[in-house]
Amino acid sequence: MRGYDLDPYLPGRSLVHRLDPRLKLLLLVGFANVALWPSSRPLHRLALTSALCLGATALAGIAPGRLAARLAALIGLAGAAALGTLFGADPAEGAARVGSVAVVAWAALLVSASTPIGCLLSALAGLGAPPSLVSMLAIAHHLTFATADEAIRTVRAIRVRAPKRSIAGDARIVGLAMRSLAARCALRAERLQWALLARGFAGRIPTAPLQRPGWRDIGLSAAAAAALLLGHRWTR
Amino acid sequence: MSAPAPALAPAGSGSVRELVLASAMVALGVVTPIVFHMLGLGRTFLPMHLPVLLAALLVRPGTAAMAAVVTPWLSSFMTGMPPAPIAVLMSFELAALAVVASGLLRVRVPGPVAVAAAVAARCAVTFVVGSALGRWLGLPPNAAGWASIVAGAPGIALQLVTAAPAAAYVRRRMQEG
Numbered sequence: 001m002r003g004y005d006l007d008p009y010l011p012g013r014s015l016v017h018r019l020d021p022r023l024k025l026l027l028l029v030g031f032a033n034v035a036l037w038p039s040s041r042p043l044h045r046l047a048l049t050s051a052l053c054l055g056a057t058a059l060a061g062i063a064p065g066r067l068a069a070r071l072a073a074l075i076g077l078a079g080a081a082a083l084g085t086l087f088g089a090d091p092a093e094g095a096a097r098v099g100s101v102a103v104v105a106w107a108a109l110l111v112s113a114s115t116p117i118g119c120l121l122s123a124l125a126g127l128g129a130p131p132s133l134v135s136m137l138a139i140a141h142h143l144t145f146a147t148a149d150e151a152i153r154t155v156r157a158i159r160v161r162a163p164k165r166s167i168a169g170d171a172r173i174v175g176l177a178m179r180s181l182a183a184r185c186a187l188r189a190e191r192l193q194w195a196l197l198a199r200g201f202a203g204r205i206p207t208a209p210l211q212r213p214g215w216r217d218i219g220l221s222a223a224a225a226a227a228l229l230l231g232h233r234w235t236r
Numbered sequence: 237m238s239a240p241a242p243a244l245a246p247a248g249s250g251s252v253r254e255l256v257l258a259s260a261m262v263a264l265g266v267v268t269p270i271v272f273h274m275l276g277l278g279r280t281f282l283p284m285h286l287p288v289l290l291a292a293l294l295v296r297p298g299t300a301a302m303a304a305v306v307t308p309w310l311s312s313f314m315t316g317m318p319p320a321p322i323a324v325l326m327s328f329e330l331a332a333l334a335v336v337a338s339g340l341l342r343v344r345v346p347g348p349v350a351v352a353a354a355v356a357a358r359c360a361v362t363f364v365v366g367s368a369l370g371r372w373l374g375l376p377p378n379a380a381g382w383a384s385i386v387a388g389a390p391g392i393a394l395q396l397v398t399a400a401p402a403a404a405y406v407r408r409r410m411q412e413g
Binding site: 008081093102120141186 | 253255256272303376398409
């Protein structure tokens with residue numbers, strides 16, 4: 001799919017890449033809480049969380065542009081905040097709020113760019129997520145690539161048969177493609193189900209066990225948590 | 237309303253079947269928005285809602301709700317859309333859609349009626365979420381709530397027209413093998 005990279009992971013050997021995935025998820029939740037918590041100094045809070053986020057991105061050795069490209073979906077939210085100023089909202093506060101959402105989205109992208117999906121699933125299992133939820137995520141992630149590949153071929157095939165472009169024509173293409181894709185997905189699920197049952201699957205996809213976090217993991221996480229807490233107190 | 241599992245199926249295969257089928261619909265929920273964007277149709281058609289609704293019409297409420305919650309998160313992880321904080325809000329909307337549609341089918345309500353009720357419930361949640369988001373951004377809450385519903389009007393029409401026939405088509409294809 002042109003323009004869509006379905007695997008967000010960018011391999012690396014940085015400290016952020018090697019940090020325990022459970023601690024990464026916990027830090028992400030803490031970071032989101034601090035970034036979105038109401039503050040009397042929202043611009044200071046935004047500056048602090050942005051600095052932390054950019055620092056972690058630099059530590060991970062990931063080019064900021066790779067993550068920024070995935071934040072385009074927030075333009076609508078920025079437009080809504082701009083509209084709010086017409087109704088008397090404080091522009092600085094509106095900008096800080098949209099900024100805080102963008103920073104949290106950035107942090108989530110950083111976690112996905114620095115952690116392979118297998119480790120994230122293991123982390124979710126390790127943090128007590130229901131096994132059926134972890135299994136659903138694992139199976140859906142696996143099936144997404146096949147479905148995306150099929151979607152491209154289906155859309156191309158239908159387009160070749162109806163090359164003349166119009167809104168009604170495009171709507172028809174989408175309708176036909178979706179119907180065909182849904183049926184193929186269901187049939188693939190049927191085959192996968194029998195394959196899983198034949199291998200003794202009982203509703204739980206095994207995830208690789210994670211090692212106990214090392215001192216480096218704990219130290220880095222403690223430093224990040226302390227920075228968040230101090231920043232939260234300073235900008236409360 | 238999923239088709240019964242074959243007689244030779246081992247114990248517990250029904251739940252495995254549901255889990256895998258719902259996972260397939262989650263995968264479709266990640267891919268559908270990309271297909272819509274490829275053809276320039278955008279998010280007004282609520283492309284992620286269709287596969288979730290389809291899952292709700294094919295599996296039990298619990299599994300459907302899980303698929304609804306998981307879909308925006310997996311999409312956010314794999315494509316960056318929706319951004320993580322928006323995925324939280326979408327999870328609530330999609331969960332309402334899935335639970336109401338699947339729950340009503342369980343009590344033998346006809347498919348199109350269940351879809352209409354589910355879409356209405358989803359709109360109610362969207363209104364609440366849109367109002368809260370609007371208030372947070374300094375917009376008039378009610379206007380923001382209504383705007384968030386109206387912005388998805390083409391998607392609502394699409395769901396009302398296509399969801400139940402599509403689910404029937406998928407079920408028929410699965411029975412044919």
